[in-house]
């Protein structure tokens with residue numbers, strides 16, 4: 561909801577002030593912060609959108625009490641993504657695997673996640689470089705979201721991370737012990753079987769991703785604890801390798 565409200569505020573009278581009051585875990589830890597607003601259009605995720613920073617974000621953990629478990633998992637998807645960018649958060653989650661669905665623990669995680677995202681956004685508000693790290697798992701994740709209509713955004717981010725992290729292992733110098741730890745976090749939250757995903761169809765949609773720069777796809781992938789890299793793959797390689805990865809899951 562925050563994306564639609566923020567987009568409307570950015571367009572009405574060429575922009576009016578807005579305050580975000582996120583009521584989902586995903587919105588509290590991610591989407592209410594950073595000023596990105598967008599809607600999907602013509603089968604492309606977030607095609608119409610703006611950058612419009614809210615004046616304030618009021619995140620009240622009380623809202624989490626009524627959230628269905630699936631929405632908690634959805635928010636955890638973005639929390640795990642942040643953990644792939646922040647070594648302290650990765651360690652905290654790994655040490656507290658059994659508390660990942662504990663609402664008190666999640667409420668404690670909200671300020672830390674906001675700080676991680678705000679720190680990145682402040683250094684690159686218009687996504688010219690560093691902010692691309694927040695797209696970790698998202699190129700493949702968004703494509704899966706458009707293909708598998710019953711999956712939530714957070715579930716797709718986790719699936720995207722799972723596939724893209726394996727592409728990183730293949731093409732870049734990665735710390736595989738760390739990536740195994742990231743896998744463990746993903747599987748703790750994900751309920752959907754990653755082998756059921758129609759990765760061929762998803763890959764076709766990934767080619768439409770607005771973040772692509774060359775002839776193939778550009779992926780922000782985790783490589784080492786707290787480190788990411790940009791990986792460019794030719795389209796044919798990307799499709800073939802996603803299918804190969806599915807057989808190994």
Ligand SMILES: NC(=O)c1ccc[n+]([C@@H]2O[C@H](COP(=O)([O-])OP(=O)(O)OC[C@H]3O[C@@H](n4cnc5c(N)ncnc54)[C@H](O)[C@@H]3O)[C@@H](O)[C@H]2O)c1
Pocket residue numbers: 561562563583584586587590591592593594595596597598623624626627628631634713
């Ligand atoms: N702008 C960004 O930077 C950014 C980042 C990540 C995701 N997103 C976008 O955010 C969208 C998902 O947002 P969302 O997860 O906040 O979903 P949402 O706003 O669609 O809400 C999900 C569901 O939870 C219900 N709900 C909301 N608050 C509740 C509460 N406190 N108790 C009970 N039910 C409640 C809603 O009615 C809805 O059915 C996706 O479209 C994604 O693309 C944007």
